[in-house]
Amino acid sequence: MNMSKKEDPRAIRTKEMLKQAVIELLQQGIPAEKLSIQKVSQQAGLNRTTFYLHYEDIHDLLQKLTDEIVGEITKQIEELMQVRELSEKSQLIRLLDYLYNQRQHLLVLFQKNDFEEKLYEQMKRLISVRRENSVTQTPRRDIDIDIKTASLVGIMMWWLKRGLHYSSDYIATEIYKMYR
Numbered sequence: 001m002n003m004s005k006k007e008d009p010r011a012i013r014t015k016e017m018l019k020q021a022v023i024e025l026l027q028q029g030i031p032a033e034k035l036s037i038q039k040v041s042q043q044a045g046l047n048r049t050t051f052y053l054h055y056e057d058i059h060d061l062l063q064k065l066t067d068e069i070v071g072e073i074t075k076q077i078e079e080l081m082q083v084r085e086l087s088e089k090s091q092l093i094r095l096l097d098y099l100y101n102q103r104q105h106l107l108v109l110f111q112k113n114d115f116e117e118k119l120y121e122q123m124k125r126l127i128s129v130r131r132e133n134s135v136t137q138t139p140r141r142d143i144d145i146d147i148k149t150a151s152l153v154g155i156m157m158w159w160l161k162r163g164l165h166y167s168s169d170y171i172a173t174e175i176y177k178m179y180r
Contacts, residue, residue, distance in 0.1 A: 015054050017044040019065050022058075026108040032062060063114075069105055070118040073098070077126050088130070089176045096156070096168035103160050110157060119156075124149040148179060 021043035025035060035058050041051045055061040076098045080091040099106060109115040127148050152175065159171050 011054065014046065014050060017046060018051060018054065018061060019068075020044070022061060022065060023105060023108050027104070032058075035062075066109055066115050066118065069102065069109055070115065070122065072102070073119065074122050077122055089172050092172040092175060093168050096159070096171055099156060099160060100164070100168060103164070106160055110161070116153065116157070120149055120153050123153050127152070151178070 018040060021040045022035065025039060025043055026032060030039070037048050037051050037058060040058065040061070041048050051061075055064070076095060080094055124145055127145050131145065155171065155175060159166065163171070
C-alpha cells in the first residue's frame with residue numbers, strides 16, 4: 001500500500017473486526033492452527049470475500065496482528081526510554097501498566113511462539129540501551145543481557161497469566177530489586 005494514500009475508514013474498521021474475531025475465537029480456546037477463514041469471517045459478521053480483500057490467509061492475519069501489538073509495545077518502550085525525568089522503576093511501572101491494559105490481546109498472542117520471541121528481542125534491546133546509557137559502564141556481556149531479558153519476559157508473562165493480583169508497582173519493585 002502506498003503510504004501517501006490514506007486508508008479507507010471502512011477498510012480499517014473491517015480489519016479491526018477481523019482481528020477482534022480472531023482474538024475472541026482464541027479466547028474461546030480454539031487453537032490458532034484450527035482457525036479457518038470461515039470461522040473468523042463468521043465471528044466478525046463478514047463474508048470470506050471480504051476477508052480476502054484484506055488478508056491472504058489466517059497466517060497473514062495472525063502475523064499482522066502480532067506485528068501490530070509488538071509494534072505498540074516497541075513504541076511504548078521507545079517512549080519510555082526517551083523520558084529521562086522518570087526513574088527506571090517508574091518507567092517499568094508504566095510499561096507494566098500498558099501490558100496490563102493490553103492483557104487480553106497479549107494472553108492470546110502468548111500462545112504463538114513468534115510473539116514471545118519478538119517481545120524478547122524488544123526487551124533485550126531495551127536492556128542493552130539502558131546498559132549503554134548507564135552512568136556506571138559495565139563490560140557488555142551478551143549473556144548478562146540474555147539472562148536479564150529472559151527473566152524479565154518470564155516475569156511479565158507470569159504476571160499477566162497468573163499474578164495479576166499483584167500491582168504493577170509491586171512487580172516493578174521486585175524486578176528493580178533483582179537488577180540493582
